[in-house]
Amino acid sequence: MNAQRLETSRLMQRFGFGPRPGEYAQALKDGVAATRAKVLTVPAVDAGAATVLVPEITNIGKRPAANSAEIVPYAISLRYQNQQLVLWWLDRMAMSDHGLTEKMTWFWHGHWATSVGKVNFALPMFIQNKTLRTHALGNFKDMSRAMINDSALQFWLDGQDSTLKSPNENLGRELMELFVLGVDRYTEDDVKGAARALTGYQVVNYEGSLTFNPKRHDPNPISILGTTRPFNGEELSDFLVAREDCATFIAERLWYRFISSTESMPASFGAKKAFATRDISSAVKAMVQDPAVGDSKNDLVKSPVEWFIAACRALELTPSNLKTPTQLINYLNQLNQVPFSPPNVGGWPAGEAWLSSAAVQYRIAFATWLIKQSSLRGLLEIPVANRAMKSADWLGVAEWSPRTQGALRNSMSDPAQFALLALCSPEFIVSA
Amino acid sequence: MDTVTRRKFLKLTTGAVAVGAAAPLLSMNDIAQAAISRPLPANTPILVIVTLYGGNDGLNTVVPYTDPLYYSLRPELAYKQEVVLPLNAELALNPAMKGLKSLWDQNKVAIVRGVGYPNPDRSHFSSMAKWQTASPAKNINSGWIGRWIDTQPEEPMLAISLGSVLPPVFAGNKRSGSALPLGGLVIPKGDLAAQCLKLSRPVAKDSKLMAAAATSMRNLFSVSTNVQPVLKSPAPMPPDLPTTNGGNAGGDSNLAQQLDVVAKLIAAGSPTKVWSVSLGGFDTHANEANAQASLLGTVSDSLSRFMGQLKATTRSNDVTIMVYSEFGRRVLGNGSDGTDHGTAGPMFMVGNAVKGGFYGEQPSLKNLYKGDLAVTTDFRDVYATVIEKVLNSPVEPTLGKWTGRVNFFN
Numbered sequence: 127m128n129a130q131r132l133e134t135s136r137l138m139q140r141f142g143f144g145p146r147p148g149e150y151a152q153a154l155k156d157g158v159a160a161t162r163a164k165v166l167t168v169p170a171v172d173a174g175a176a177t178v179l180v181p182e183i184t185n186i187g188k189r190p191a192a193n194s195a196e197i198v199p200y201a202i203s204l205r206y207q208n209q210q211l212v213l214w215w216l217d218r219m220a221m222s223d224h225g226l227t228e229k230m231t232w233f234w235h236g237h238w239a240t241s242v243g244k245v246n247f248a249l250p251m252f253i254q255n256k257t258l259r260t261h262a263l264g265n266f267k268d269m270s271r272a273m274i275n276d277s278a279l280q281f282w283l284d285g286q287d288s289t290l291k292s293p294n295e296n297l298g299r300e301l302m303e304l305f306v307l308g309v310d311r312y313t314e315d316d317v318k319g320a321a322r323a324l325t326g327y328q329v330v331n332y333e334g335s336l337t338f339n340p341k342r343h344d345p346n347p348i349s350i351l352g353t354t355r356p357f358n359g360e361e362l363s364d365f366l367v368a369r370e371d372c373a374t375f376i377a378e379r380l381w382y383r384f385i386s387s388t389e390s391m392p393a394s395f396g397a398k399k400a401f402a403t404r405d406i407s408s409a410v411k412a413m414v415q416d417p418a419v420g421d422s423k424n425d426l427v428k429s430p431v432e433w434f435i436a437a438c439r440a441l442e443l444t445p446s447n448l449k450t451p452t453q454l455i456n457y458l459n460q461l462n463q464v465p466f467s468p469p470n471v472g473g474w475p476a477g478e479a480w481l482s483s484a485a486v487q488y489r490i491a492f493a494t495w496l497i498k499q500s501s502l503r504g505l506l507e508i509p510v511a512n513r514a515m516k517s518a519d520w521l522g523v524a525e526w527s528p529r530t531q532g533a534l535r536n537s538m539s540d541p542a543q544f545a546l547l548a549l550c551s552p553e554f555i556v557s558a
Numbered sequence: 559m560d561t562v563t564r565r566k567f568l569k570l571t572t573g574a575v576a577v578g579a580a581a582p583l584l585s586m587n588d589i590a591q592a593a594i595s596r597p598l599p600a601n602t603p604i605l606v607i608v609t610l611y612g613g614n615d616g617l618n619t620v621v622p623y624t625d626p627l628y629y630s631l632r633p634e635l636a637y638k639q640e641v642v643l644p645l646n647a648e649l650a651l652n653p654a655m656k657g658l659k660s661l662w663d664q665n666k667v668a669i670v671r672g673v674g675y676p677n678p679d680r681s682h683f684s685s686m687a688k689w690q691t692a693s694p695a696k697n698i699n700s701g702w703i704g705r706w707i708d709t710q711p712e713e714p715m716l717a718i719s720l721g722s723v724l725p726p727v728f729a730g731n732k733r734s735g736s737a738l739p740l741g742g743l744v745i746p747k748g749d750l751a752a753q754c755l756k757l758s759r760p761v762a763k764d765s766k767l768m769a770a771a772a773t774s775m776r777n778l779f780s781v782s783t784n785v786q787p788v789l790k791s792p793a794p795m796p797p798d799l800p801t802t803n804g805g806n807a808g809g810d811s812n813l814a815q816q817l818d819v820v821a822k823l824i825a826a827g828s829p830t831k832v833w834s835v836s837l838g839g840f841d842t843h844a845n846e847a848n849a850q851a852s853l854l855g856t857v858s859d860s861l862s863r864f865m866g867q868l869k870a871t872t873r874s875n876d877v878t879i880m881v882y883s884e885f886g887r888r889v890l891g892n893g894s895d896g897t898d899h900g901t902a903g904p905m906f907m908v909g910n911a912v913k914g915g916f917y918g919e920q921p922s923l924k925n926l927y928k929g930d931l932a933v934t935t936d937f938r939d940v941y942a943t944v945i946e947k948v949l950n951s952p953v954e955p956t957l958g959k960w961t962g963r964v965n966f967f968n
Contacts, residue, residue, distance in 0.1 A: 127763075284843045284844050284894055284896070287843075287844050287893070287894035287896075288894070289893065291893060292891075292892055292893015292894065293892070293893070294843055294844070294892050294893070294894050294896070294898070295843075295892065295898040295899070296843045296898070299680065299681070299898075299899070303681050303683075304683075309679075309681050309683070309684050310679075310684075314680060314928065317680070388699070388766065388767070422765075423765070425765045425767050425768065426767070427767055427771070460739070469838075470611075470682065470838075471682075472682065472683045477767065478724070478729060478734070478767065478770050479724055479726075481724075481767070481770045481771050481773075481774045482724045482736070482737035482774055483714075483736050483737060483738075483774050483775070483777035483778040484721070484737045484738060484739040484778075485737075485774065486774050486775050486777075486778045487745065487778055488739075490746060490754070527761045527763065527764070527768075528761060529756055529757060529759045529761050529772075530757060532756055533753040533754075533756040533757050536749075536752075536753055536756070537749075537753055540749075543749070543750055543753065546750070547753055547754070547757060550754070550757065550775075551757055552757065552764070552768045552769075552771035552772045552775075553768070555771045556765070556767045556768050556771050558765070558768070
């Protein structure tokens with residue numbers, strides 16, 4: 127496979143959400159170095175993202191009594207706001223001129239995986255999403271502190287029930303296992319210690335507000351990972367983030383989501399060293415420049431949201447304009463990935479988990495529905511004579527296999543079927 | 559807010575929650591009429607794996623209702639003696655498990671006590687991975703059923719998981735089981751089908767993931783032509799509705815729906831030897847009592863309904879159900895009326911071929927291991943028994959040289 131085509135494809139698919147018509151061909155002309163630099167240079171203002179209107183996500187107050195007159199309009203606003211939130215974020219992914227910030231926000235959402243299913247209200251999820259975006263390429267120490275103070279995360283992991291008298295281990299365990307250090311890099315006693323350090327937070331869920339109540343906090347010295355002293359939540363966060371294991375863990379997570387979910391991370395992976403200062407953008411820069419990006423064995427499966435957004439960009443569709451948004455969310459739900467609704471605190475799966483035969487049929491139905499709503503300009507502008515080959519550029523695919531070329535050539539007279547096969551081909555589902 | 563009509567309400571509410579509500583996708587008229595072409599031979603044993611995700615609290619499932627320590631260790635969470643369903647002088651079932659109790663009374667339920675693995679891991683993900691890969695000491699990428707699939711002749715319907723994401727237990731090194739969503743499958747037709755089949759051909763240069771993507775397309779066609787007609791038929795009706803069991807009165811949970819599909823396909827002779835269904839929500843860190851009782855009620859009602867449905871088929875003696883969760887929960891409550899992650903828990907084996915009763919030692923509440931129940935049976939003892947007695951296969955290719963067994967079959 128052509129090395130430049132492969133690396134350019136990966137840079138655009140993985141560190142953004144894929145090319146719009148013409149962008150991949152242009153990037154090939156610019157060269158890999160220029161594409162890499164472009165991927166890493168976040169513009170001060172993103173004109174595309176700025177076109178997406180910020181939804182009105184408000185405090186809808188406490189839930190009215192079950193059989194009261196207020197409950198129906200209340201339930202409607204609740205669902206409406208939750209839907210608006212999902213559409214807003216999908217629009218940002220699809221419309222951004224520069225993909226890295228949204229892609230990193232998406233990565234962090236899967237990392238600090240919090241579900242509206244339990245949190246219930248759009249407002250705290252919206253606040254958390256803004257926090258993740260603010261710190262997406264910032265310093266991880268600040269991000270981790272901000273997440274300790276995030277009402278949605280605290281509510282999701284029962285932090286509001288954790289008190290001096292009876293600490294709850296849920297948040298403390300996941301903070302170490304899934305957010306900062308990684309599994310097996312602490313003991314069960316450390317989990318109990320972390321739970322004590324995190325006592326005292328209280329949440330008003332529908333407001334998205336969090337307060338710290340010193341009376342509910344354990345002020346005594348606590349032993350965590352060999353250090354004994356009083357800890358509060360932020361001190362615990364700083365303490366964990368400063369550990370060497372944090373750099374290893376975040377580098378591993380970046381590797382898993384951006385480079386390969388099947389190969390293990392080599393010691394030489396640049397992101398780990400670059401994360402010494404806990405600066406996320408340095409780690410991402412080192413990752414983008416790492417030779418692993420060009421290594422053909424590091425393929426990845428596009429998750430359903432990534433596949434959908436890449437399709438929207440190629441088809442020039444805006445998610446919130448699709449008819450209807452409810453139908454859109456149903457399709458994503460069938461593929462098991464709706465933003466703000468990860469299946470559990472470990473986030474979404476990766477790799478082969480997305481490749482079931484059940485997913486195939488939903489993807490075909492979903493793509494058929496999208497194609498009907500697109501002008502297919504990017505495809506139709508390619509002269510018929512070399513459409514089968516050149517359509518790889520339209521989608522940012524490095525190379526069509528002979529099998530896919532064959533299927534595409536057999537569909538020359540039917541552009542909708544041509545587009546459908548291209549979007550459902552192994553080469554587009556997998557980022558080669 | 560202005561007055562809202564019912565119509566507007568429905569319009570706004572059918573969104574994020576309804577799975578499979580999208581009519582165009584599930585047009586049953588599109589589904590081809592085809593018969594099962596290669597039915598499972600009569601009397602072939604069938605395994606149904608039920609995974610309880612989140613860590614089920616074993617102590618409040620199989621309750622040591624006469625042990626004073628149970629009451630002194632978890633005063634706020636303990637079930638009172640008068641509400642539990644006694645199985646013997648020491649142990650009782652959770653009050654919500656009336657359906658399972660009735661199967662127990664018919665000698666069809668084996669309860670394996672204190673099941674786990676060495677050095678318990680309290681992470682959901684690691685612990686579930688250990689159970690599903692059957693490799694507690696070393697992280698590997700294949701599941702134990704997946705490795706068994708590797709040893710069998712290729713058959714896309716050999717192992718089927720309900721739902722659209724494949725659980726790791728079904729991932730083999732060479733092949734994997736198939737996933738079947740509850741709504742059924744919609745297969746492309748005509749020229750599109752021909753071209754999709756083209757896309758599904760393996761090519762020499764395919765990476766493992768690319769090959770898996772192509773295979774998933776191929777499986778869509780093979781699974782769908784065989785499964786579709788059966789999904790259209792009604793679920794078998796239990797011939798004898800137990801009068802004590804409220805669960806038959808409806809109130810479908812998702813687990814019941816999954817098992818309905820399994821029952822239909824078993825009845826139709828699907829060449830499937832392993833089924834996987836699941837229920838989530840057992841991570842009861844807070845307000846456990848109601849949540850767990852409701853989930854256990856779902857498990858118990860769904861299983862007894864399923865066993866009833868099988869009676870209407872010719873295969874009721876062939877099916878064995880295995881129920882497990884990734885860990886039990888801490889003995890002491892955590893003060894949020896819940897429990898944190900623990901270690902050992904009971905496993906249930908249900909079926910006509912099962913020799914009802916207790917197996918394995920009940921973990922002592924007196925001699926806790928760091929506040930947790932000690933593991934008394936390794937889950938691989940159970941798996942090895944299942945591989946030999948249900949899957950009729952040698953243990954070694956799947957579990958390596960593993961000698962432990964649990965003698966719960968007639």
